[in-house]
Amino acid sequence: MTPLRNKMREDLRLRNLAEGTADLYIGHVAAFARHYRRSPDQLGTDDVREWLLLLQERGLSPSTRIVHHAALRFFYEHTLGRPDVMATVPRPRRGKQALGVPLVREEVLALLAVAGPFPRTGALLATLLDTGLRVAELCALQTGDLDARAGLLHVRRGKGAKPRMVGLPEGLLGRLRGYWRAVRPPGPWLFPAHRLLGPGRVDPDQPWADRPLSTDTVRAVLHDVRHRAGITRRVTPHDLRRTYATWLLEAGVELRVVQVLLGHESPDTTTRYAAVRPELIRKTPSPLSLL
Numbered sequence: 001m002t003p004l005r006n007k008m009r010e011d012l013r014l015r016n017l018a019e020g021t022a023d024l025y026i027g028h029v030a031a032f033a034r035h036y037r038r039s040p041d042q043l044g045t046d047d048v049r050e051w052l053l054l055l056q057e058r059g060l061s062p063s064t065r066i067v068h069h070a071a072l073r074f075f076y077e078h079t080l081g082r083p084d085v086m087a088t089v090p091r092p093r094r095g096k097q098a099l100g101v102p103l104v105r106e107e108v109l110a111l112l113a114v115a116g117p118f119p120r121t122g123a124l125l126a127t128l129l130d131t132g133l134r135v136a137e138l139c140a141l142q143t144g145d146l147d148a149r150a151g152l153l154h155v156r157r158g159k160g161a162k163p164r165m166v167g168l169p170e171g172l173l174g175r176l177r178g179y180w181r182a183v184r185p186p187g188p189w190l191f192p193a194h195r196l197l198g199p200g201r202v203d204p205d206q207p208w209a210d211r212p213l214s215t216d217t218v219r220a221v222l223h224d225v226r227h228r229a230g231i232t233r234r235v236t237p238h239d240l241r242r243t244y245a246t247w248l249l250e251a252g253v254e255l256r257v258v259q260v261l262l263g264h265e266s267p268d269t270t271t272r273y274a275a276v277r278p279e280l281i282r283k284t285p286s287p288l289s290l291l
Contacts, residue, residue, distance in 0.1 A: 004041060005030070008079040015078070018159060020136045020215060028071035041080055048072055048089050056092075065092040100239045102246040110229040121221055123179035124191060124213075128237055130172040132244035132262055134159065135219070135237035139212045141190040148173055158263045166261050193217065245270065 005026060012022040032051050033040045051072075055065050069091050076085040103111075108129065115122040127138060137155050145154045146168060153168040176190075185192045189212040195203040218237055226235045241262070248258050259270040 004039065004079070008075055011078045012074070015074075018136060018157070024067060025071035025074055028068045029075045032068075032072060040075060045085050045087075045089060048076075048085065052089070052092065062092050062094050066094060100236065100242055101233075102243040103235070103239065107229075107231055107235075108243070110231060111225055111235075114225050114229045119179040119182040120191065121225060123176050124218060124221060125225065125240070126172055126175050128240040129244060130169055131166045132241045132248075133166070134241060134263075135215045138237075139191065139215055139218065141212075142188045143190055144188065145190070146173070146176070155263065162263065164260065164263050189213070 008026060008029065009022060012025060017025070029040055032043070032048075035051060035054075036043055036047060052065060052069060055068060060068075069086075069089070072089075073086045077083045111125055112122065115125050124138070127133065127141075128135070131153055133141075133155065137158055140157060141153075142156075145156060147154065148168065151168050151170075151173075152165045155164050155166065158164050186208050191213040193209040193211050193213045195206050195209040197203050215237075222235060222237060222240075245258055245262055248261070249255065255267055255270055259267050262270060264270045
């Protein structure tokens with residue numbers, strides 16, 4: 001690791017940014033430097049503007065380009081102490097985002113049925129659906145974060161390094177205990193990664209690595225389960241979080257409570273999760289039938 005990259009990572013840690021965000025920022029700055037084949041401390045405003053325009057021409061979404069802009073701004077403002085580089089570079093405007101659709105009951109049942117024979121996969125999906133955790137929060141869970149007596153799950157490092165608590169339902173606790181008895185991972189991670197000898201080849205003698213499952217692995221697992229469940233539309237871990245929030249709001253849980261459970265700063269963010277499920281739309285009576 002170069003001294004410049006090492007300093008940026010330290011700066012990101014001091015800012016309490018999540019590990020995944022830090023990796024993303026560092027990766028974006030590295031891509032910027034590779035494009036020009038020069039160290040980023042030798043580049044300036046014109047280079048940044050040209051790079052962001054190139055990303056737009058490549059068809060990257062506004063949301064993605066915003067993250068590239070944020071990464072470069074952090075690098076020049078905090079790591080190099082040169083805020084002037086980004087002072088006149090406009091931040092890409094976020095376009096209207098197509099929100100994901102929460103899952104309907106049949107889809108959830110299909111996912112859990114496919115995952116059922118696989119204790120770790122079933123526990124993973126059930127945890128996402130029953131707690132609304134972000135995928136990075138799920139991967140960071142440790143066995144000590146489960147408080148069975150109080151019925152609480154502690155999220156030690158949520159978004160922005162902010163801790164919070166969510167409920168630990170009896171059904172989920174039972175599923176996690178079943179997973180633990182069947183698989184016996186060593187801990188401290190609730191969902192440790194496999195130690196691989198090669199692509200798809202788990203070490204039979206030492207199957208568990210001393211690190212948590214990666215977010216990419218969780219996405220890949222969900223993709224596989226979704227495909228085998230016969231669900232044709234794309235389903236992401238965040239869609240399971242959206243399903244959790246939507247179902248709670250439909251069940252009459254107060255918006256403020258759901259906001260706290262999700263770890264949202266603003267209730268406006270939580271409100272965006274309050275999509276009307278197709279399941280409920282189908283049940284809407286015909287106005288003419290009411291005549």
